[in-house]
Amino acid sequence: MKKSDVVVFVSAGMLSPKKRDHVLARRQLYLNYGALSLATILDATGLKTLLFHGEHEQPSVALRMLIESGSLPSRFPVMVSIPSFYALPWASAFCQLLRTAFPSSKIIVGGRWVVGPDPEWLQKKLPAADLLVPGLGEPLIQRLVNGVDDVRRLSAPTPDQVLNHRLVFDHERYQPSVEASRGCGMGCAFCEERDIRLEKLRSPDQIACAIAAVSSQYNGGQIRPYLQSSMFLPSERWASALANSVSELGLNVHWRTETRVDALRPETIPYLAKAGMRVLDLGLETASPQQIVSMHKSSDPERYLRRASLLLRACRESGVATKVNVLLYAGETSKTLDETRTFLDEHIDSIAGVSVGPVVAYGPPKIADALLEEWAKSGATPVDSNSAAETGISQLHLSREIDQAEAESASLELSRRYMDASSYFQLKSFSYYARDYTRKDFDNDVRASPSSRLPFRTDMDLTRD
Incomplete structure (x- = not known):
């Protein structure tokens, strides 16, 4: 199968909104400007790049769209960015689908808040990923694209660049x-x-x-x-x-x-x-x-x-x-x-x-346990004591x-x-x-969403009052 010359960045979506799941909540768009920064750096060197946001689409739909666009499979590694722990299940499913569809594709995963706390814990959640990159990716991105798996954290100033939003799939929506x-x-x-x-x-x-x-x-x-x-x-x-x-x-x-x-x-x-x-x-x-x-x-x-x-x-x-x-x-x-x-x-x-x-306490036990221990002094307790190890998201009483x-x-x-x-x-x-x-x-x-779960007053609320 012919491979493209596009470096594909995928911003992991969410299987359901992080607060309350209803039609309106699924309309929100979150531009992953961290991943776009990396795509912009590579674009400036002459490489073709694309940033695709998973949003609330199913991972299988996202993969199909990337294949239909001609971006996948690619001769470059596929860069998956996980912006929050809420996006981890989506990312895991996407990586597995990608591995099944294109076994030879290399999958590199970043996302400073999710990868950094405990890469070993995260690797177990993402068995299909080839490489996890903690911290900021700007100092490393060119080497990673060229096949150098050196993820030592390098100091580098914030890039003085204007983000190229045209690299975003369907960028005019964002x-x-x-x-x-x-x-x-x-x-x-x-x-x-x-x-x-x-x-x-x-x-x-x-x-x-x-x-x-x-x-x-x-x-x-x-x-x-x-x-x-x-x-x-x-x-x-x-x-x-x-x-x-x-x-x-x-x-x-x-x-x-x-x-x-x-x-x-x-x-x-x-x-x-x-x-x-x-x-x-x-x-x-x-x-x-x-x-x-x-x-x-x-x-x-x-x-x-x-x-x-x-x-x-x-x-x-x-x-x-x-x-x-x-x-x-x-x-x-x-x-x-x-x-x-x-x-x-x-x-x-x-x-x-x-x-x-x-x-909410975010992170695996390596990070969350210290927070939970501190908050316990104020009377707070986790709803599920296993949630940090299972999901990296600990909700509280x-x-x-x-x-x-x-x-x-x-x-x-x-x-x-x-x-x-x-x-x-x-x-x-x-x-x-x-x-x-x-x-x-x-x-x-709004009419298609349950008013009891909306964070604002509606006409129906006024009628009840």
Whole structure:
């Protein structure tokens, strides 16, 4: 069988959504910008590359589509990226199907958060994989493609490149990404980047030029990029310079990013709004002083919440929609939940929506056991003591007062308190729905989904009230 000259990257999909499975949940698209970075590097060397996202298609469908496109089989290794532990079952099934269809194909698996914690554990979950690559792939990718199986971790700066979204299969469906910085290092107990140092933010000129270059990849169509940064932390001077750079280039592109509520200074918000920022994801996580300290978010909860208030109000005044992330944490009680709810109520006019969910321990026992042991001191226990070894995903009973079922119920109640269908659609359509997904499509999917599992109020809810 003739083999193609295409280096195929496959971003593993999910057999079911990570929170609640229904029609609407399956509409979300997640651009794997890490895998796209690798594809872009190879493309710049003259190699043909393709990034295919598994989304919520069955692995067999994904494989068939790649064969029909002429990309598989390939004379190069097939690169499978696993963005989260929720994607592991899909990746395992895909690799096995690929091995059966093309026994001579080499399968290389990456995904820093999934491969890194315990490669030996992961290899047992992926018997069809030939090589697992922990850590970042940029320093290694050219050697791997050329058949050198050396996965020693090499230090290398973040590539100064604009992601080539045209390398993505059916790329016009996806909202693009612009990488602003990497790392965080703020030490939050639940975060995978708690010990990874925050890198220097790219310059305002670099960001503006990247936005302009990405816009050209979509032939002038409207885009809403996500500025990828675990903690977006520009100074007022940087934000002002970005606004000037965007103006000089004549850009009219609205974008979204994320940060901590106590890190970004309110003074930067007007400049960022002028530069095109329209949605800001804020990691509040909790407004309970007890839980703020338990999460290692801050040793000074009063200061933390005061800064959160100032930032939320600054966003409202500049017309920036805020989506607030809330994490129900180990030791959660009705009292701590009430404290968070009260804070959100007090700032309801500054909140466009919320994302709420209970904390989960990710990783095999080598990683998860230390977290679970720490959280046990607050009264949290795993729902299934074998889940870390079996899936790398350990769900929790948060406390004696709030078990898993009650945590799920509280998450939905809190989400619906601050979001209706319109606000939810506005936020999701900005960066997570396909670019051609309309409000009519959304309404049809809402009607086809059980309202009791949706994280926002619907017309049916209002009728019942």
